[in-house]
Amino acid sequence: MTDYWADGLGAPADAQGKWERIAWEIGEMVAGPNSNDVDRNARFPHEAVAALKESGLLSALLPVTHGGDDATMGEISGAIRALAFHCASSALVLAMHSLETFSLKRHGLTPGLQALAKEVAAENLLIANANSEVGIGGDISRSICALQNETNPMTIEKQALAVSYGEYADLVVTIARRSPEASESDQIMFFCRPPQLQMEPTSVWDSIGLRGTCSRGFRITAEVSPDLIYPMPLATMINDGGGQSRQLLLNSVWVGLAEAAAARAHAFVREAGRRSIGTTPATALRLAELAVELQEGRSLLVSTAQRFYELDKMGDVQNAGFLMAMRSLKVSTSTLAVRTATEALSICGIAGYRRDSPFSLDRILRDSHGGVIMGSNERNLQDNAQMLLARKQI
Ligand SMILES: Cc1cc2nc3c(=O)[nH]c(=O)nc-3n(C[C@H](O)[C@H](O)[C@H](O)COP(=O)(O)OP(=O)(O)OC[C@H]3O[C@@H](n4cnc5c(N)ncnc54)[C@H](O)[C@@H]3O)c2cc1C
Structure with a gap:
């Protein structure tokens, strides 16, 4: 698939x-049936990730020559949305891993990183990221941690704020200042892997939602191989597709969650309709309103993926208007998920409020709030506010 977009609509x-x-089948057969247990016990979705590995989805974005499938971002965005319908934690694992395979494909130009990409595909390796840092939070344009580049081997020590599925990953990508003397924004990105990587948990993950991501804090110490360092500055990677792909892949989860909430409300209204044949349940109108918003979310996700694809062909993904649109997508889809879950709850009433009902919105409602803070909406809006002051067009 290259220019077929109707699936997302x-x-x-x-x-x-x-x-x-x-992804839909894995969701239906594996991730969905385990999602409540994953949530209740805040445990890693082992079954879903095993199925993702077996299906080839974890390496789908990589080039065919490296053992992947050359899948497009639109396809993987659709797969993440489909999986999030059943289990948002599993979908986030797929999204976060895929943004690293995207970077490997696009920026992993050295022999060492190309060999790693082939190994990721051949061995179905799972990649986590340890970008956010204690003392800095979600602003990944700055680092306290520095690569000790004058020692042999090179080393790092980092207080990672949250590393989703860090304990279960085969590889961890992280960012740091280029050297102890480098400024806080002079950063590079590299892979760390056992046995040269040690991760000591510094917090537990007992969160409101997205509990299956197991996003604990860690003290990370590692010896860093020069072969596993990206050959360009982090800022170049982020501007040249890294930041854009991150937004697209993560936001697919929030749209999938909105789909899940709407589907529960839909099932509830249809059941009410079956009980009173010949009349339209009062909640059907609320459902129709909810469908309007859902369609806006779907369309926004697809049109942004499409724009990414077209701009990429023209070598213009750094287009300022597009960067702004990406941030708007983040704010829009994450708040859509919360709003849809809340509206679905008011449609389903007590059946949605109960945890033991087929219409329960418990997990979906809690998971949806994760989208708002996973990459601060305030930060996205502030960045757009600054850009709008400089831009002639909105
Ligand atoms: C489920 C989940 C999984 C995660 N997984 C990972 C992972 O695998 N790897 C990883 O590195 N990180 C991960 N994170 C961390 C995440 O990427 C963010 O770094 C983190 O959520 C931000 O934490 P924060 O809200 O404390 O910090 P900040 O983003 O720094 O925000 C702190 C507060 O300041 C506000 N704020 C920030 N900037 C501005 C601004 N410009 N204007 C106004 N207000 C502002 C925010 O709204 C917020 O209230 C995960 C987080 C979650 C929720």
């Missing part, structure tokens, strides 16, 4: 693309 269950269908 309808329900994920109806999508026909290869990766969307595979």
